[in-house]
Amino acid sequence: MRPVPAGRQPSSDGRSVVVCGSDRTTLRVVSELVDSGERVTAIVNPDSRHFERIGELADQEIGVRVLSENVLVRAGIGATDGGRSAARALVLLDTNDVRNVHAALTARDLDPKLRIIVQMVNPRIGEQLHALLGDCVVISGPSLAAPAFVADALEEDELIWTDLGGRRLVAGPAERIKAPHLTVLADTTSSARPDLLPDSSDDPTADVVLGTSTRRQSITKDVRRAGLMIAIRDDVFDRRVRWIMAVMAAVALGGTMAIAMNTGPDVTWLHALYLALGAVTSAGIEDDLFVHADPWVKVVAVGVQLIGIVLVALLTAVVVDSLIGARLSRVIGGVRGKPRNHVVVSGLGTVGARVLELLTERGVAVVGIEKDENAPGVQTAHRLRIPVIIGDGSTEETLRSAGASRCMALLAITDGDITNLETAMVVRGLNPDAKITMRMFDHDLAQRVERRLNIGTSRSVSMLVAPAVAAAVSNRLAQATVPAGRRVLLLTEVVVEPNSVAVGRRLGELQERGQSRIMAIRKPPVGRREADWDWEPRSYAPVEPGLRIAVAATRSGLARLLLATRAPRGGTQSERMEP
Structure with missing residues (x-):
């Protein structure tokens, strides 16, 4: 076993974490886990450009091109006589969702109690994995990265986005958060000493609140989609088409004048225009009308027809090119x-x-x-x-x-x-x-x-995914810090451990006015089925082991809540869960 570098905390029970993947995200995750003191077994495609670097970081590296059941067993996944695998968690980071699901199902058959963390591109598939796998955490790189990019673009420094209680929530000034608000986190009327977690607020505009979305800003109305008619004008009847049609019109006009003035009184100007257009568009010309015409008129008629043939060919080529080049997304959008x-x-x-x-x-x-x-x-x-x-x-x-x-x-x-x-x-x-x-x-x-x-x-994206994976491996959630004047609040989730002093008490007894507020709870899973989050918990509800609590608290309030919900020192460290 590779010694743990100075400054790192060793893994809680000595078991390893198996990481499967070959891209830069895999390298970041392995580095994050090693820095956290975890023993890492990496399963990597030997053709990966990160193969050597991952091998330098991980305690063990297995180079395979296809992930199979035998490879997972070699990595330490599979319940032994002691009832647990040599690996305590499996992290699947393949860019293909189907391969990740296949590997996760295989690992679950090998060890029904194994903790599985899966990176999924398609969030709809990820939502169904809990029912299939039980103890499974689904991480979506796009879902983690997109809010960060949007915050940069809009300079939303005053808004804090976080995942809490099964929802995507945002904390910030009341005027920026869409109503109805889930709770008031702070009344900052007095910036020197804001009132944290107040029961009520006399000045809602000065509140820091928690909600599910922000107000629509409608920064501009100047961006408009072209639509079908505009796209046809710009893409089909472009400058080339308009020039060709202008030349054709000029030639037709000249031909009309020559025909009307030199073919006799029986040919009207309208008939002459018809004949000229027929010549220009290569539809044909009535030769009997030109039998008695002057020679130069006959030459002009032939010239007009030849020019028309060339112009029609050019027009056809340009229109076809425009139609082929104007893809559906451009025509519509x-x-x-x-x-x-x-x-x-x-x-x-x-x-x-x-x-x-x-x-x-x-x-x-x-x-x-x-x-x-x-x-x-x-x-x-x-x-x-x-x-x-x-x-x-x-x-x-x-x-x-x-x-x-x-x-x-x-x-x-x-x-x-x-x-x-x-x-x-x-x-x-x-x-x-x-x-x-x-x-x-x-x-x-x-x-x-x-x-x-x-x-x-x-x-x-990999820098955002790696900490989330490391947190999921240790079954803890990163804390979101919400500033309120010169004070801060923490948003996180806490798990009630067996034999803790909180077991058997009422839910309301775990709250402290101005120090901690319970916003939602989720009861322990029944079999492999996860319970739904309850965002209207009753204060008299009994606290049971395995209950997960979404809480907003000060640092001191959260510390006291953790003391109440954690098992006494007699419990094994592997059973403890940190927020």
């Missing part, structure tokens, strides 16, 4: 007018799709850019009626079409570091005042770019 004060999102993958949803919920105008018309975010944009430009987001032409020179923020969140960096540099040249945030996979590159180039901030 292009940008109309000159957008301004909006957010440009370059890269509409799984993270981009979630970003579009969050920005729309906040009432912010958005323009999307994506090279692949089949990307998940393109479909989301169509559903939300958000303008989308299909093209390379790192080119100046595409960015100008999206109104980057007039936008208030740019999110460059494609899957390529260089593409995102190039996009940011182009936008900085077009719009020095824009707030720019880049998605960067290479942490070292991100630091150097921020320090040297000063073109914007950067974020990494």
Whole structure:
């Protein structure tokens, strides 16, 4: 066993954590777990560019291209005579949801009590895993990363987003949080000494509250989708088509004058126009009308017909090219007018799709850019009626079409570091005042770019996923800190452990006015079925072992609640759960 470096706490029971994956997120998770004092067994594809580095960090590394039951057994998963595996948790980080589900089901058959943490791209599949796997934590990279990108774009420093009690919640000033509010966290009428967790508030506008969404801001109405008629005008009847049709009209007009003035009194001007148009459009010409015409008129008629043949061929080619080039996403979604004060999102993958949803919920105008018309975010944009430009987001032409020179923020969140960096540099040249945030996979590159180039901030999805995985392995939740004047409140969840002093007491007895407030509870699971969260708990409800409590508390109030809900020192450390 590799010794635990100084400053780290060793794993609670000496068992290992098995991590399966091969990308940069896997490297981040392994590093985070090792820093937490965990023993890590990594199952990695030997072709991964991170294979050697993961091997340096992990206690054991298994290099395989296909994850199978035998590989999981080699890694220590499988109940022994003692009733538990050598591994206490399994972390699945494959980018393919189907492979993750398959591996999770296989591991559950090997050890019914194993703790499983799964990264899922499709949240709808993740919601069903609890019923299948029991003790399972589903982590979604896009769901974790998207709020951070949106907060950067909108500069929402005063809003705190967190997952609590099975909900996505936001804490902040009352005027920013959509009513009805779940609870008042603080009355900051007196900024020097705010009233924390008050029973009532005389000045609601000065409150810090907890809610489920923010108020719609409606920053601008200037961004409009092109629609079908505008797209046909811009994409089908473009400048080339208009020039060709103008030449055809001029030739037809000249032909009309020549025919009417030199074919006799029986041919009216309207008939002459018909004959000229027939010649120009290659529909044919009535030769008997030109039998007695002057030779130069016959030459003009033939010339008009030849020119018409060329123009019709050009017109056909241009229209066909426009129809083929105008993809469905552009025809339906292009940008109309000159957008301004909006957010440009370059890269509409799984993270981009979630970003579009969050920005729309906040009432912010958005323009999307994506090279692949089949990307998940393109479909989301169509559903939300958000303008989308299909093209390379790192080119100046595409960015100008999206109104980057007039936008208030740019999110460059494609899957390529260089593409995102190039996009940011182009936008900085077009719009020095824009707030720019880049998605960067290479942490070292991100630091150097921020320090040297000063073109914007950067974020990494893997940097956000790794702490969440580490917290899930140890069955604890990260605490969200909500500032209130010069004081702070903590939002977290606490589990009532067996033999703790809280067992058998009433729920209301665990609360302290101004120090802690219980907002929701979830009873222990029955079999593999998780109970639903109750956001209207009764104060006289009895406290039972395994009860999970969502709480808002001061530091001292949370410390006392933890003392009441934790097992006495006689209990094993592996049984204890921290918030």
